[in-house]
Amino acid sequence: MSNVIEISHLIKKFSRPEILALDDISLSLEKGRVIGLIGPDGSGKTTLIRIMIGLLKPSSGKISVLQLSPEKQTKLLHQKIGYMPQKFGLYEDLTVLENMNLYADLQGLSEECKKTQFEKMLKFTGLAPYVHRLAGRLSGGMKQKLGLGCALFGSPQVLFLDEPSVGVDPISRRELMKMIYDLKADGITVIWSTSYLDEAENFDDVILLNEGKVIFYGHPQKLTSIVKNRVFLTGDASKSPRAVLRELIKSNAPLSDGVISGKNVRLVLRKNQQIHEVKLSPANPRFEDAVIDILGGMNMQVSAIADQIQTDYSGESVICADNLTKKYGDFTAANHISFNIKKGEIFGLLGPNGA
């Protein structure tokens, strides 16, 4: 049997408040793959992971992980899996090394085993310069790397990661993903949950959950292909993209999704529909387009507020920063920063953790 996880007709109900978190889920997950568990917030991702590792009991249905019952053979299962919870599960008041020692001991690693695993893990995560730093003082990305490293002690066969990329900058996110693919080479199966759809294309397989149901399970490209030939870009040099989109919506165009993309509008048409009002140029379908489409598309309506809100901004600044500098002791957090934010602007502050 090459399936690591078998789930059939799994249902999970919570009481107070009564919620049907998982609604009749059946899945067979293959060994040695990186599987993305995706879906909007509240779709049941965390609940499913927690049931798979025995932290929650199913209300009904069957589940086996590595041919073990998470419900009855919990401790036995825990020796064969690694888990990284959504909240940082390590002790922030312990140093990196103390956390490593604790988790290595809790996984029953021998002293020699510890030495080689620590060396490997520090090299792998790049945490070697920070071993004596308190875990609470690490950046978001480093915390997740430490969490991942600790989850790997005891050489698990399946690794469960619950939203490992939340609060992690794109650079660290890529590093995390690369680590996971290095692990895959060792034959580990990885279950990675996320609500960031742009991560999904990296996975071997994705499970798309919505309202406790599996909407899709398979290779991400297979999902993307459902919107093939339905994604277009359109634009009008004389009008703002927002105005173009608003007119399309008002004319009841058969849109599944429409988003502003720079000077253009990116449109996903509903199946077997055409529009002729505007000139369309075909675009490459994205995974995100397919997910929105399969979840029923966006509710395309013109915002009542947007129609009324005054859009003529005279260019007055509401926030002005002039040579802003902030130091914490010797550390300069912000160094001579100047900018103006004008009324009506959406102003983005971008940068990796600690920028």
Place this chain on the structure above:
Amino acid sequence: MRIIKALIKKEFWQIVRDPSSIMIAVILPFILISIFATAINLDNNSIKTGLVIEGNRQQINDIIASFDGTKYLDIIRYNSRKEAQRDLINGHIRAMVVIPNNFAQSFMAGQSSPIQVITDASDPNIALFASAYIQGIVATAQKILLEIYGYNKNTGISIEQISWYNPELKSRYFILPNSIAIIMTLIGMLLTALVIAREWERGTMEALLTTKASKFQILIAKYFSYYVLAMISVAFCTFLSVIVFAVPFNGSLAVYFVSSSLFLFVSIGIGLTISTLTRNQFLAAVTAAMFGFLPAVVLSGGLFEISSMPKIIRIFTNVIPATHFVPVIKNLFIAGNIWPIIFSESLYLLIYGLLVFALLYHLTEERLER
């Protein structure tokens, strides 16, 4: 064993790095002990005491001189017992001493000679000090008298002591041993009430549950770590009380160690149970203070006499572990090893502690839901 060791190590790092646990374990006891100890000293000076001498003054001049010479009592002379009693009722004086008519005669005749001491025990501490000072004065005076008049095996002044308003005065003795019991409750219950809730709040419990560690190992590590912290605090408090504030310690240190351990076994168990039930640090702290710490202060018999409480509350006091520790620690300091009390209370605490542990073990879930 290795898992328990690793968990204990973790608990110690957390204790050491958390300034609040050091505060509660060392600084707070220091402040509490100092306050209790100096409160006693403040009461030392000039307790207004009435002195009624019914008989011939000449023969007992030495006794009167002893009373007049003390700096602890502010002596006011009365001509009759009635006048003194009226002032005691009014609260003008806190205690009165009556040297009866036949005192000199019987003393000279070598008989037992009573002196009456009446204290206003509505403020028990002051009453306690007053009677203690009077006893001291009388003992000194007796020594002088015996030197003058010669020894006789029957000779001696006996003090007939009456504590008005509260006849149980004697059982409520020194306050510092009680405050040690209160401090132990503080560490054993309040600090531990936070620790499991903290693991739930921070999400570390979720990670811990997926390791090899069993709930038994997790609990034992917590019991042990906070037991050690509390015992350090107990040693510190005892040192302060005995060495700095000169409270006598008459019992055996081994008994003290064992009974303190049993008391902490119960207290820590209750604290951890509260923590497990609430899974929220704030709620746990409030619960521990309301149902653990306050009753220990008010209902354990440390400050207020249990036998004077209504029956239903008296029954309730048995639930409070401090109720079964205060008599032991009080006797260890003041009286010494009183074995019947030590055995019965220790057995009670042991059984109580085991029951709490069983309950805690039952309540501790190895899953996220109950």
